[in-house]
Amino acid sequence: MLRPLGRRSWTCGQCLLQRRAFESAASQAPLSHANYPPADNSAPKKSADDDTLRQIFDSQSFWKNFSQPQSSTIPKQAGLVQNQYLTSPDGFRTFAHASLQKCQAIVAKVLRASTVDEYRALARDLDRLSDLLCRVIDLSDFIRTIHHDPHIQEAATQAYALMFEYMNVLNTTTGLHDQLVQAFANPEVTSHWTVAERIVAEILMKDFKNSAIHLPPGERQRFVNLSNEISQVGSDFFNGAEPARPQVTFNANSLQGLDPMLISQIKKWNNKAPVPTMGIVPRLVLRSVRDEQVRKQVYLASRTSSSRQIHRLEMLLKKRAELAQLSGFKNFADMTLSDKMAKSPESVSNFLTSLISSNRGPVQEELLQLQQLKQCNLQPWDHAFYVHKRVLEYSQSRRSRELSIVPEFFSLGTVMQGLSRLFDRLYGVRLVPQETAPGETWHPDVRRLDVVDEAGRHIAVVYCDLFSRPTKHPNPAHFTLRCAREISAEEIAECASMDQNAHPNDGMATAVDPQTNTLRQLPTIALVCDFQEPMNNGSGRPTLLSEQSVRTLFHEMGHAVHSILGQTPLQSISGTRCATDFAELPSVLMESFATAPEVLALYARHWKTGEPLSESMMQSMEQDRTAHGSIYGAVENESQILMALVDQAYHSVPYEQAVNGIDTTEVYHQVFSHHSSLPEPDDIRPRTSWQGFFGHLYGYGATYYSYIFDRAIANKIWQDVFLSGKASVDRAAGERYKNEVLRWGGGRNGWQCVAGVLGESNPSNANGRLVEGGDEAMREVGRWGLGREGIAE
Template sequence: MLRPLGRRPWTCRQCLLQRQTRRTFESAASQLPRSPLDSVPANNSAPNKNLDDETLRRVFDSQHFWKDFSQQRSAAVPKRAGLVQNQYLTSPDGFREFAHASLQKCQAIVSKVLGASTVDEYRSLARDLDRLSDLLCRVIDLSDFIRTIHHDPKIQEAATQAYALMFEYMNVLNTTTGLHEQLSKALSNPEVTSHWSEAEKIVAQILMKDFTTSAIHMPPSERQRFVNLSNDISQVGSSFFNGAEPARSQVTFNANSLQGLDPIVVQQIKRWNNKAPVPTMGVIPRLVLRSVRDESVRKQVYLATRTSSSRQVHRLEKLLMKRAELAQISGFNSFADMTLSDKMAKTPEAVSNFLTSLIANNRGPVQEELSQLQQLKGSSLKPWDHAFYVHKRVLEYSQSRRSRELSIVPEFFSLGTVMQGLSRLFDRLYGVRLVPQETAAGETWHPDVRRLDVVDESDRHIAVVYCDLFSRPTKHPNPAHFTLRCSREISAEEIAECASMDQSAHPNDGMATAVDPKTKTLRQLPTIALVCDFQEPVTNGSGRPTLLSEQSVRTLFHEMGHAVHSILGQTPLQSISGTRCATDFAELPSVLMESFATAPEVLSLYARHWKTGEPLSESMMHSMEMDRTAHGSIYGAVENEAQILMALVDQAYHSIPSKEATSGIDTTAIYHKVFSQHSSLPDPDDVRPQTSWQGFFGHLYGYGATYYSYIFDRAIANKLWQDVFQSGRASVDRAAGERYKNEVLRWGGGRNGWQCVAGVLGDSNPSNANGRLVEGGDEAMREVGRWGLGRDGISG
């Protein structure tokens, strides 16, 4: 249940692999009654709504305004606050105190659970275990985040120690068989389960599944074997992920044969004898494939960059065999069967149905794109030609059709206006908005971090979002969403327990809380960190703010899609709040948000010239749409197919029956079989034996058997955008927003994903005829494949 192999606190797909895979008694977050030092939400009454809206833009666009705004509270309250309002974290030593205090609470809950014997005591068990998970993750999630984001080595070290202490305890709980036995007794007693809410039943089932897949029910010898295999998988997987290497480090050519490549690049790699060794990793080989006119050069570079070293292939095959062995001792036919059992897909067969249906849906557009490239070449198109002729078409398009208007589009996307647009969109769709809030000294990990409070239409404070959006030297560039603390109800017993301990103690460690007006229950509010890597506004007197490209705008909308899931998915228990849902459902809100970013109705809410205030014209919106459509028609379908093929390879590797896989796996043969069956541009027969691209597929470690998830959610998002939001015509419609919020977002992981999809589409939707979707299964997966991915393409 607490093992480091299962579900993770969700971050965006691009950044998920930054963090080591770990598991259960999962991450959470907490918040409660406030001391005088706690941040109080800004006054959000109606007369100030416009002022808050303008302030939101200025805190991101003007460094001078931000400096004055951020110093107001620090000057008024000189005493130092804790990081993210956590009352313990006012100094490095506070991490140790925070961890030990949380550990003592955990131990008390474990004793209570192990000692349960009456029906009433068993009835509280699901909530007790959920709180245990919350306590563990209060420390693990926050410490893990701070140790990677903070600039102070002392705080990094203190956070790492707190993380290690709690993570070690979590592993101890993974071997505490009594917790599993008590949960089994509770689940098997109708007098207990009939008293549980639906949320309690779901959490109990999740925890039981985690216990089962961590071998806690096995005899000691088998359990030790499971632990050893898990450790081996972690080590081998990490080596595979970090060890990608080609069989050859470079391919040498005469410099004269590199015509078309940027002369500056040629000069960088050229040697005294006019030889030019082209490296087989990094940016240069990609430039060669898209620029060099000599097809024979492109062919050699293509083959070299798609041929892994033998030792890297061996690492992969070792990883797959150990995963198969792990599944075998756990009683599953394959690793995919084990991994998918708690996902929407459920089975490898269902994933295969989805992918093959999707690739058939995508086949026509792929053939159309390849046909146009073949006409451009004038002869048979080869895999090493694709990047070259795509680049050629893009250049031709840019020279002939690309409007001058597009070059100035970023001037209408200052970071502040985009944040303003997000707030206005959320207000119209869901009745919540973003309000800048001054922070106390010590509350944030860097002076650039802005705090936003999320408030609803009744002016209730419902969440806290810390925005760390500007680049700095030591900061990781990948965009990410982090849930530092989840939403959940705080019981009266917890409040009493806290009051009896210490007058200054806070049931949510000082972090944000609010009373639910309906239930009168105290809630810990979700606390979220959004991290991006945008350039800071200039301070040279021009007043020029941070200007975002269209792609950066979509990235920010994507991350805010995760955030709004955390904000609105406020369930009673933290184990199912916000983004704590099935892995193959977690990207749906973020992917769908990308469609909102540039919908004309949404652009009209916010896109304004940073200097003049002039709105983005309809002709510019049309030019943006034409540009996206043109680029999608050049390479979007082929890019989609590449992702589908990778998902098929992932399934093929992990669906091999365990008994077969443990005796050996030929990953190269399987890779070529998948591509020869499904690829529209496979390697020709004469070069196929030379390539072994699978060694570069690092996501096979972090996404083993689940690589399909992102394109699965993209297919669902594409359908919801078309049918619920009417392809953008209802993108700011409150009825559509409420429908999506009530059927999808508010449930977090407390509702089956298929029920969410069926609910938001409605019974009258042809795709949901006769309840086709609500139960999931093979046919439902095949139906989602028929919906397709659109033509935008997917970044790998």
Template sequence: MSDVGSEAWSRQRQIAENREPNDGAGFYIEFLVYFHVYVSERRRTRLQYSTATQYIDRESRPKPVDNSAPGALHDERTLRQIFDSKDFWKEFSSSSKAGAKGHNIGLFQNRYLVNAKGFERFADANLQKAKRIVSKVLNASSKHEYQSIARDLDRLSDMLCRVIDLSDFVRATHPDERIQYAASQAHSMMFEFMNVLNTTTGLNEQLGIAMADPEITATWTEEEMVVAQALKKDFTKSAIALPKAIREKFVRLSQEISEIGHDFVESMEPAQRELQFSSGKLKGMDPLLVRSVTRWGSAVVPTHSDISIAAIRSVQDESVRRDLFLANRTSSPAQIRRLDDLMRKRAQLAKLTQYESYGHLALGDKMAKSPESVNQFLSALSEGNKPKAKQEVDQLQQLKDRHTNGTSARLQPWDKDFYMSQLRSSMRSKSRNPDFLSAYFSLGTVMQGLSRLFTRLYGIRFAPRETVHGEAWNNDVRRLDVISETDGHVAVLYCDLFSRPGKSPNPAHFTLRCSREIAEEEVQEAAVSHDRIFASAEEAANDGMATSRASGSLRQLPTIALICDFRTSAKASLLSFSEVQTLFHEMGHAIHSILGRTSLQEVSGTRCATDFAELPSVLMEHFAADPTVLSLFARHYETDQPLPYRLVEEKLAVDKQFSGVETESQIILAMLDQAYHSEAPLDKSFDSTQVFHEIQRQHAMLPQDPEGTSWQGFFGHLSGYGSTYYSYLFDQVLADRIWKVVFQGGQDGASIDRERGERMKESVLRWGGGRDPWRCLSDVLGDSRVRDGGKEAMAVVGSWKKAS
């Protein structure tokens, strides 16, 4: 349950809550951190799989991408048709569904993954390579050997991630339970090896020796230094250098934190589960909803439910709204005990690893660096947002005055959503239904529009490619090759965008394999030992997945999956404007991975600081609402008439009507997150409810929750985003600033200007996590004030909210 009502915020929070695990700064390859716990898989009887290996005829292999044919215009037309026309898609994909036309090439063209047994072979092959790398690092003794440690550890990261990232995706997505189980086993195999690495203190010692020698570090690239520093921080966080007894306590605490965090998210419950009213007191609420909870004239409303939220937004009787609000905002005592226990154990873990607080532990490798810097940002942001928030609160008070015939009744906490909903309803056009914009946004035209936008900004386009037999996990998956004007084939994008039974409804971006430069010695190594399933050593070096030599050296291309849950119809899949924004958001993550040009995978694409990772995706939401961008593609799916932009303006005006109070709510939650992850939970008198009410009292323009409520028990992000909840606010401010400064707010066609696109690409996107994000920000904005980061830079960023 969130404290925010706007559709845009709800969508962003949903994305954050269900965010892909590898979409951050090397999430999975923080192998130097003791993993909190490995969640055991569902117990199943081990299945017997065929051990037969399928050898692939070279004639049946996919042909390399030809940039000259059939051509960009043909690809663009095809792009729209494969998403909009079921008949066209059936014909386009027919040969990939016919097994007789060729051997199974393997999932994602990974030659191991032709059947369930292949996952074991895939994991074992990469595990053996990883063990050889560990041995090499531990036995390094000469300067030459120490010079390669950063790259060696990055390759170790790649060996682990290429199995874990892909297996994690497959076990959650593939429809075949045998494949799911096999992927889980491969995933588990690599996690077990990482737990062995967690006890290998020699890795930390060897990295320390290399970093302490100026002659060695002088030979490192900027990327190598960033990777080395990141891994060293991970060592520090993991307590690996501390005495054995402390390390063992660290592991116990980490396991307890994981278990409590899981229980906190899964066991959210209100103190009072339901309230009963006469159905007549629910006047104003959707009659169908009222009927669904009414028996014999009495309505029983679950207090922590969508029905309760709908009632708070629509029921005219203030006493009903009050009772539901209080119940909806009051957690069970058991849930509050879980939260207090979680915060206390995190504070203990931080002290154990010699950090001042959990916030200091969590933020050391983020842009913010410290809780003090986060609070500087939030304070400056709050100050800039206050005038707008106050104006909106006054507007709500005026609405209540009119609604209550000028009785001077004060605005109450349970009034906010009711009067916001009333005003938004009055702003919507009475002549159109809520989905009137959808007719202009067929999925095919939106994908076509994204390709046109990226062509104009970055010189890349989407080229539809027929999947080879065995390559995709579902017949509805579309493969797009990303083609650059200068570098040819630069990425593979699998689009699984249509709704089907059993599929997760949450939109997500997954990097199945990161971009990375493959060293010639790796190719030579593969030439000696590669399996017969590969046609060449180069193919074996990347398990058969996409590579390119367009830039001279061999590169493994980023392989990305986009998951959405768009409804289909007999004619076309028509998207709401919010779904268009969602697709643009997820494509922002993808473009970060696609345009990253790092040589090391640990810092490729979205593997950057967590509080920088959402910048490209939030920025893409600006493009989704820009008239010049929409004019590239938004046309009525039947009449082909262009979209009248005033319809979008109306939708945006409704969505943004109370952005001030919604931003204020998010600021308060971010402040609460920082307060909970301070040293305070170590005090025996710590009371999370009291802290929540005190922060509201100090910073809220809206009336605060009454005493006795305890909403913090429903703040699920405290588990997964401990001390980093500010990140969405932070990246939203950064994106707003870049949109205004670099793309001139979309004025005079700046939103599709190549020079401005190149500025964004060369200053930010190409670096992934391989350059200090403050330097990237300073370069793209031309603002030296933020180049060195720190509290002052965080305050400057906070002040941009008012300036924009």
């Protein structure tokens, strides 16, 4: 029910002039505000900030000087991300217990509500309860995985466990559900709710239903037991991928085409070479070995799961179907999709089959080219080999010195500069480097950027942890450590009555909304990547990014800008807290901006000479992407569509059938035989069981379609909104997208967002086709297609 969904804070100096209303509400108790001067948006200052932004990422010496305290006095120790509690490991426990006390007070208030006014406050009270849980859980979960100090890791883990356990208690507190039912039943209450309050209340009701809190005690306990069992078997499935055969042995001479160094590493004394069937080696064999029979055997072995792993999957699906039946749904997909844009498994299937059709032509073109290269029937174990052959041929004929030096125009600092300039031109916000206080960041490499708007108002904090280091997780990610929301005058008064030095947002970023004169907690975000640090050998050479790394950074910043601009009144619908199948739209769309010529013109400069990326180099990059996309992009897209179809088929089996067992191998082959453009031949098909390696079936059960769904929408918005005018970096288009999509967070139906940004005159939105969603809207999105660049799994 109140599970945390999010992924932070301080006060602008301008806000100090507007404090009187809040101090009055708090009986004149002073608030703890950080000394943040208003941003200077004059041209010289703005230009200086822009230059500083590049240098703090590109120059180690500049960063060292910038990050040193400018005052000779010893600065006061700050808590992590300015949280006033987190100045020591013990602070995590204090933070958790203080938050827990506030949670308990809210729960008591909700449970004793009896008047109309008290029921009217219910949606905001429960949203604040969720916020208090998320404050601890999200921040602690992040710090325990990112911080190098084991004492802090342990303390953060304890804080996380305490609040997570309490959250599970709330999920079995039937009185919360009963009170929300009472509120919904009273028109005097619901008519008084704002749109945001009603949406949050509806989300909570759905969460209650999905957690079976409305069931009788015996059935509710069965639900809890099933949930725990699903968690265990799902974890076992995700971590237990294993082939039926650990290796396939060949004569080393039959592996011609494979790197001789690799052959020598796996070869045994009798010239036998056992090829493992998991990991990178079988992929290299399929890509490089000339002997088709070797490739066929490796293909077969590497796509056949162990019976133990298949049993885990089928047990997971059976228990999920039982959980859905217990909650009143036909199947697990119905249960999972009820609050998504898709709504039903039938709609998802409509989207995916429509997408298969729109992608079919490009797939046939790619396969025909590969078949002509082979000069006979192409088989599934041939695809990687001939794709690699074509890529090599293309690279040898096309690869130019221009492309080889492209990363020299993408220093990390210039790319960050480009993001700030792009946001400024599209949305009127920019990134301003800010000195951190001692103890504010979890590592000295972390840079803090404040986001300010055109009026100089501070609207968000972004902590950038972008450089690799030992033990740091390499996957790029965006984390919202604290969501945006309004802080009520009652909260401020409550905070002041407890401790005059306390801050209603724990010392983290706040600002006063000048339109409503309401104190707001600002989104605090962490961006994590794994780029190499700038060289410190006197060369001055900064971190240089590949084109793919640039796209990755733009992708994660797409999530961040959703958090930054999606500042809703309630945190449950703030920023990225939206439907799962809508959450990737801003990040996928940002990838299109990364290498668009007009955006490259904003920032791509040679790290040493300052020379801009030439038009011919931009054209070479575009030709390179197009060529690679035409070689394998459509087939890669089809493989993702097929995986989404398998996911949907598994989770759409009704309980009455699932209880007797689901033959996942048969279902997998039915989907691939019916939809694949390169099906397995009859002598292979019964022997493969690749689904055992599809670990995302656990984490993305019934929602694996989401990424390609958002990509189809992002491509449409890119073409029809940003490329339809004179320029892709167009303020009118940016404002339209911001106002119709980003600013709502999860506070507006995703279909309304898509329909709004495309506009009534768009042919795809004729007769309001998109506004209500449904089967036809899902088919329409499928017709938009995915482009030809392919998707990395």
